[in-house]
Amino acid sequence: MAETQTFLRALRERLMYLIAVLLILLIPLIFFSFGSGLIEKVAKKIPLREGNFSGAGGVLKVERPAAPR
Amino acid sequence: MLAAAGKALLLGLATGLFCLGTCAPVLAPLMLGEERKGLWPLLLPFLQFSLGRLLAYAVVGAVAGWAGAGAAPVLTPRRVGASFLALAALMLLYGLKGGFPGWRLCRLAAPLLARLRAPFWFGLLLGFNACPPFLAAMADVFLHGHVAYGLAFFLVFFLVTTLFLLPLVLLGRLSRYLSLRAVGQWAAVIVGVFYLLAGLRLLIP
Amino acid sequence: MPRTLICGHSRSASIFLTTVLFFMMAFLLVGGNRNNAGMMQASLVYLVFMTVLAYLLFRSGRVHRYRSIFFSVYAIAFVLNFIPILLETRGHIALTGRDIANLDTPLCHLTIPMLILPGLVYGVLIFPTKLFANMGFYPMLFLWLGATVVLGKGWCSWGCFYGGLDEFFSKLLPKRIVSSRKFNYSLRWFPFALLLVIVVWSFLALDPVYCGWLCPFKAVTEFVQPTNWLIWVQTGIFVVLFLGLVVVLPLLMKRRTQCGLFCPFGAFQSFVGLANPYRVRIDKEKCNQCGACVDQCPTFAITRETLAKNKVSITCARCGRCMEICPRDAIQFSLLGVPLRGHDARKPGFLSEVFRPDSLFTFGALLFGAVISGGMAAQVLLRFVHLARTGSFLFR
Numbered sequence: 001m002a003e004t005q006t007f008l009r010a011l012r013e014r015l016m017y018l019i020a021v022l023l024i025l026l027i028p029l030i031f032f033s034f035g036s037g038l039i040e041k042v043a044k045k046i047p048l049r050e051g052n053f054s055g056a057g058g059v060l061k062v063e064r065p066a067a068p069r
Numbered sequence: 070m071l072a073a074a075g076k077a078l079l080l081g082l083a084t085g086l087f088c089l090g091t092c093a094p095v096l097a098p099l100m101l102g103e104e105r106k107g108l109w110p111l112l113l114p115f116l117q118f119s120l121g122r123l124l125a126y127a128v129v130g131a132v133a134g135w136a137g138a139g140a141a142p143v144l145t146p147r148r149v150g151a152s153f154l155a156l157a158a159l160m161l162l163y164g165l166k167g168g169f170p171g172w173r174l175c176r177l178a179a180p181l182l183a184r185l186r187a188p189f190w191f192g193l194l195l196g197f198n199a200c201p202p203f204l205a206a207m208a209d210v211f212l213h214g215h216v217a218y219g220l221a222f223f224l225v226f227f228l229v230t231t232l233f234l235l236p237l238v239l240l241g242r243l244s245r246y247l248s249l250r251a252v253g254q255w256a257a258v259i260v261g262v263f264y265l266l267a268g269l270r271l272l273i274p
Numbered sequence: 275m276p277r278t279l280i281c282g283h284s285r286s287a288s289i290f291l292t293t294v295l296f297f298m299m300a301f302l303l304v305g306g307n308r309n310n311a312g313m314m315q316a317s318l319v320y321l322v323f324m325t326v327l328a329y330l331l332f333r334s335g336r337v338h339r340y341r342s343i344f345f346s347v348y349a350i351a352f353v354l355n356f357i358p359i360l361l362e363t364r365g366h367i368a369l370t371g372r373d374i375a376n377l378d379t380p381l382c383h384l385t386i387p388m389l390i391l392p393g394l395v396y397g398v399l400i401f402p403t404k405l406f407a408n409m410g411f412y413p414m415l416f417l418w419l420g421a422t423v424v425l426g427k428g429w430c431s432w433g434c435f436y437g438g439l440d441e442f443f444s445k446l447l448p449k450r451i452v453s454s455r456k457f458n459y460s461l462r463w464f465p466f467a468l469l470l471v472i473v474v475w476s477f478l479a480l481d482p483v484y485c486g487w488l489c490p491f492k493a494v495t496e497f498v499q500p501t502n503w504l505i506w507v508q509t510g511i512f513v514v515l516f517l518g519l520v521v522v523l524p525l526l527m528k529r530r531t532q533c534g535l536f537c538p539f540g541a542f543q544s545f546v547g548l549a550n551p552y553r554v555r556i557d558k559e560k561c562n563q564c565g566a567c568v569d570q571c572p573t574f575a576i577t578r579e580t581l582a583k584n585k586v587s588i589t590c591a592r593c594g595r596c597m598e599i600c601p602r603d604a605i606q607f608s609l610l611g612v613p614l615r616g617h618d619a620r621k622p623g624f625l626s627e628v629f630r631p632d633s634l635f636t637f638g639a640l641l642f643g644a645v646i647s648g649g650m651a652a653q654v655l656l657r658f659v660h661l662a663r664t665g666s667f668l669f670r
Contacts, residue, residue, distance in 0.1 A: 039406075
């Protein structure tokens with residue numbers, strides 16, 4: 001029992017270190033994806049549109065949509 | 070209706086975090102009782118307590134909406150502005166002083182109610198409290214002057230405050246309440262400033 | 275000041291970590307500018323600067339000192355670049371009605387918490403920016419998501435382009451003028467309250483109210499052109515908040531008052547940052563409750579109460595200051611699920627030094643910080659060269 005626990009603990013520690021290394025490797029991927037068109041591809045599927053601003057008086061205000069989706 | 074829900078959410082958070090947060094330590098022993106075996110014995114007093122609060126809130130919401138409907142012709146922007154300023158003063162006092170005499174009442178009443186072992190009555194009484202966010206909620210409903218609006222408003226208010234009581238009752242995490250209370254306190258200050266500005270805008274033509 | 279026991283790295287481990295970091299930074303910083311000789315040269319200069327900082331950081335273990343230099347340079351470069359870019363592309367700094375109607379407003383991460391609810395309920399972006407523009411919504415959202423995974427709350431000390439400003443001012447005076455001995459630490463919950471209010475309020479008004487009323491950084495970036503008294507009041511608030519929270523209080527208290535006591539995005543990041551596996555932990559066997567960290571934490575994240583429980587608040591921004599001043603070396607960067615062994619137990623050995631949680635965190639944070647700041651820093655360098663040559667800070 002104790003042995004299993006020690007083994008599991010060691011496994012968990014290794015896994016965390018692995019995650020830590022993967023997080024470092026993720027950084028170049030994040031910055032590369034900016035030029036790759038990946039963001040556009042994913043974001044096009046999200047139903048979000050740009051606001052319609054009157055701009056009168058320079059006040060940031062969006063026209064309230066007619067009804068919630 | 071969404072706007073009502075949003076405002077009720079905000080005020081409910083300020084009340085839930087701070088006022089109920091203050092009452093919670095008093096409330097907890099009443100809720101938890103001596104034995105904590107099983108979910109049902111834990112949940113039953115909480116449900117009774119919640120039912121009491123819900124009833125109180127429904128009454129307050131309906132009455133405030135009804136009274137507002139009657140008073141609508143008298144409510145000039147100037148008077149509304151002035152009442153906003155009064156509310157702002159209350160909220161700021163409540164937030165900055167870090168307390169309000171009202172909650173001491175709660176502390177005084179708790180042992181009596183605990184002896185009665187009647188969570189329903191405790192909830193009902195706590196429902197009619199004098200916390201400034203609660204007063205602000207009442208004022209909002211009054212100014213709108215619709216019974217249905219008042220009921221909807223206070224239903225959200227009830228749900229939000231319940232959200233904050235639930236973990237306390239189920240987990241007994243008292244220490245977390247100190248920081249939550251501080252958040253609620255500062256939220257009251259900010260909402261107070263908003264009321265101040267809204268009041269001034271109504272008063273200054 | 276008590277003797278410090280900061281745990282740096284051996285020379286070989288420092289050289290190894292710096293070399294790997296150098297190549298990764300070079301790949302990302304210089305590689306992206308292959309078609310622009312000027313930017314490539316400027317990026318090389320910045321690369322050298324970051325490499326030297328990284329070596330000093332690893333070797334000495336003074337995470338806070340060297341991070342703070344990078345972070346201040348980054349924030350100043352951001353401001354020095356942002357306004358000229360506005361002048362070059364728009365011809366003016368202040369936002370006009372037409373800019374807003376054309377969605378020509380660059381978006382920053384501070385708006386994200388206010389955009390979520392209206393986006394979910396109405397499917398509309400309530401900030402006047404384009405979805406896919408260079409500083410538009412999706413690139414910023416994506417960058418923030420990435421930063422949240424990689425840095426967590428560490429974003430506030432390694433990635434945010436505003437945070438370095440109050441850090442910079444907090445470092446200017448050698449000594450504190452206002453003591454924080456009687457400081458009311460419940461103020462550190464103010465950003466959470468502000469977050470709550472602005473999220474709900476923005477949803478109700480369908481207007482990012484923080485940007486319109488409360489953002490201190492409008493004072494040094496862009497603001498709505500004052501055309502009536504209300505906008506003058508708003509602009510006045512920006513300036514007062516900036517001077518108060520980013521300049522004067524950091525100067526007097528030597529703390530990051532904007533980040534620790536005001537920024538609602540910081541509060542938001544405290545929650546979402548929990549997705550990142552790094553934490554700052556206090557070794558209860560080493561800590562003797564001297565309170566040096568309570569007195570020095572730039573973002574007010576350690577109080578007497580949290581210290582008594584050997585914990586730091588959820589608001590800890592991973593800046594490394596406590597580790598640097600702890601006289602018993604009791605505070606460390608750690609990984610969730612990995613026990614806090616303490617520096618004594620850190621086996622001397624090349625691999626165990628490289629794979630220390632603090633080495634891994636600072637490595638990632640430096641890489642992220644260098645890449646996100648690289649373009650701005652390089653461009654500002656070029657601007658200075660341009661200024662010396664032509665007398666103008668603007669490229670056209």
